Amino acid sequence: MAKKAKYKRVLLKMSGEALAGEGYGISNEIITQIAKDVAEAVDLGVELGVVIGGGNIFRGVAAAANGMDRASSDYMGMLATCINSLAIQDAFEKIGLETRVQTAIEMAEIAEPYIRRKAIRHLEKGRVVIFGAGTGNPYFTTDTAAALRAMEINAEVIMKATKVDGIFDKDPALHKDAKKFEEINYIQVLNGGLKVMDSTAISLCMDNRLPILTFNMTVPGNIARAISGDPIGTIVK
Ligand code: GTP
Secondary structure, eight states: OOOSOOEEEEEEEEOHHHHHTSSOOOHHHHHHHHHHHHHHHTTOEEEEEEEOOTTTTOHHHHHTTTTTHHHHHHHHHHHHHHHHHHHHHHHHTTTTOOOEEEEEEETTSSSEEOHHHHHHHHHHTTOEEEEESTTTTTOOOOOHHHHHHHHHHOOOOOEEEEESOOOBBTTTOTTTTTOSSSEEOHHHHHTTTTOOOOOHHHHHHHHHOOOOEETTTTTTTHHHHHHHTTTEEEEEE
């Protein structure tokens, strides 16, 4: 039997670093693979919102640590997410997906401004909506933006795509016996300092009972597996 989406509407959060591969910037090969994976997921019948980070181009937190004014560096990071949003829009449309980019900071010549009701309408029409420029505010991460947008569009789950298979009790890169959790709760994540998302994002999800599925997106086909409800990754609820 053909697979179907387990969820009606999902917010997918991808890291900017994932686009870079080994280097800096945007790897054409990687975004093409991501587009294929997203198309496979959309074919299952899910409505998909996407938030992408900007760390492959500019990391606001790192620049602030080096002495730059935090608000300025965060704004630069937000602009980086817009560059990535346009890059993935291009890759998605090349393989036939319908998309819209909406940005939290207005740049109407480049993309639509973020309008919640319009975003929902696009989703209902089967378009992948890519949300750029984070929340539009400094001091908030793109994880928090993803949590916020997920809530606003009434997504059933936020899927955090990473380079690891899920959440482990210790660093799997350093410890061979690290154990992966299938399910864990928000408080365990917060108290354990487990690096799933920052504490603002986790708290927002917890307060609004939004589950977070974290999984490895570097395995081709995993986005569709997650959307169809295959038991991959770790779910925080
Ligand atoms: P529906 O008519 O509701 O199906 O949505 P639509 O997005 O197709 O209609 P609309 O006329 O709003 O948009 C047509 C095209 O213009 C789409 O590619 C939009 O992304 C784009 N567009 C709409 N508003 C803006 C804007 O403020 N800035 C930019 N740059 N593009 C926009």
